[in-house]
Amino acid sequence: MAKEYKFMFDRRFDDAEDDTFSAPADMTTKSVDGIPSISELLDTLNTRMENTEERLEESAESQTEQEQPAEDDTPAPEPETPPPAEPAPPVSLPEPEPKVIFKGFSQEELDAAKEQAFTQGKLEGQAEGHKAAWDEAMASVEKQTADSLELILEQLRALAPVAAETAEKSYAAAVDLAMAVCRKVVPTLCKERAADEIRLLLEKNFHFLKEEPKITVRLNPSMADAVKPYITDLVKKESFAGKVAVVRDESIPAGNCKIEWKHGGVERTAQDVLNQTEELLKLYHEGDKSNG
Secondary structure, eight states: OOOOOOOOOOOOOOSOOOSSOOOOOOOSSSOBTTBOOHHHHHHHHHHHHHHHHHHHHHHHHHHHHHHSOOOOOSOOOOOOOOOOOOOOOOOOOOOOOOOOOOOOOOHHHHHHHHHHHHHHHHHHHHHHHHHHHHHHHHHHHHHHHHHHHHHHHHHHHHHHHHHHHHHHHHHHHHHHHHHHHHHHHHHHHHHHTHHHHHHHHHHHHHTTOTTOSEEEEEEOHHHHHHHHHHHHHHHHHHTOOSEEEEEEOTTSOTTOEEEEETTEEEEEOHHHHHHHHHHHHHHHHHHHHHHO
């Protein structure tokens, strides 16, 4: 649509003004002195505006066609069907946290809790105090006990040499006493059990003397009659082919005995028994000292 424009023209003249007034020429429909009229100017402007609008419309259409993609007769490929998705593993949901419900307390409940806490603290304080006092008392008792034991140990260490000396003297006294008793008892026992002791002596040595032509047994006359029957039985038992002579000797104490053969002999006396007893006691004493 053409727009209408209104123009105002100011025409100036170089000629001198004429006092004579002339009527103005009509410039709306015709040109004056080569100047186009208003109608002509309006027509020219309308024509140019229409041409400009047509060019703008053509330019817009061509730009739209360029931007629009060209149609392709090739059919679009069918979309590929995606493979079925694997089922997702079950997700374990966390357990809901328990709801914490805050409950208000009355003044009576607060006072009761305060009183309970005070009582409990008092009891705990008393228990701790008792425990501390007990620990202190036990520590003192343990220290006193340790000191007493240390003192006793020192005294025992001081008494150890005295005790050892006393034990040595006591042991020597006991040995002397035992020997004194043996000296008193052995002769009597030898007399009472002389026959058995002589039989034991003959039995231990007779089987070594089977090849001897003669064996002589010397003993106290009081023992001859008691020993002869045993000698007779022993000769038969051992099948002794030699001769056995029993000699009564007054110089031999009762309970003593001598066995003689051609190249040797053996003797048993009460003094030998005492000597053996004393030797055994000495050996026992030495062994006790080495173990102590």
